[in-house]
Amino acid sequence: MMFKKQIVIDPVKANLVNRIAANSRLVGNLEFDGGVLLHGCIKGETATIKSGPLVIPSGGVALGNIIVYGDCYVFGCVGDPASPESEVRLEVHGTIHVADGAKTYGVLACRNLATYAGCEVNSKVVTIHDNAPSTGATE
Template sequence: MDALKNNPDVLTLDPLAMGIEHRVGPGGRLEGLLEFDEGLLVQGSLSGEIIVRGHLIIWDDGLVKGRVVVHGNTYVFGRIGETFESSEHARLECHGRVCIANGAISTGSIHAASVMLYHGADLRGPVSTFKQDPRLHQQQVDASEEQPIEQPREAQDRVEIHDELDQLFSRGRPRTPVFSR
């Protein structure tokens, strides 16, 4: 499912269709050499040498620093790098698209196939782009052809989205949640 399919000003995320299987919850902290074989949602803190073999979502209070390689798209609502650190402390290499939302902060360096900034995003570090891997594009096309179980809905506020995330990760394999921000 392409998060920007219907309206480029609204970012719609479907964690199950995106393959988000891993989570660093609120208040959680992981450090070191970390590898995730599927997508990852960060609501806490993640630092070190990190490889994500799927999509990465950095939520509102999420913080990611260190060297991060993402083999999917990255959606930033929180922070890449500490607020007052230089770009050396956080480097994101994304083989897909990086979307930096309103209120998100990036002091780290970003190297991606493409970058999309939303009005109100705070970009303080260097950004560069490279040619996208055609295999990743095919995976995105395949994922966009999947039909969600429910019709998408737009969340009215962040509380609704946080409740949806808590429900998603608090019990086994839930119904397919689809929400927008």
């Protein structure tokens, strides 16, 4: 018998204080203090998430250049298969968890990458080393 590993996120402990609702779209230079629950879409020229995780549920989409000082949990989609790799970069100074049913495109830069059965990683993966400053640039 095979058991699926479950990802459990406590919104209070995770400091998820910002929510982008389904069918909402934020575009531009964005900065969040605390974690973000992304049911809608963000497209950051530069989107920075300080002191909390980015959680992308099924149906949520992250596009552009996004920097997360924490972990990222992907149940939805990072990037767009129709966009060039250079247009999507998710930089996470922690662990990116890509769950069953999630899809990623573009560049994933992170300290650690955790993938789960059933996910699709169609991305270039770049390792961020400890104490590395955020560059926001593709290597």
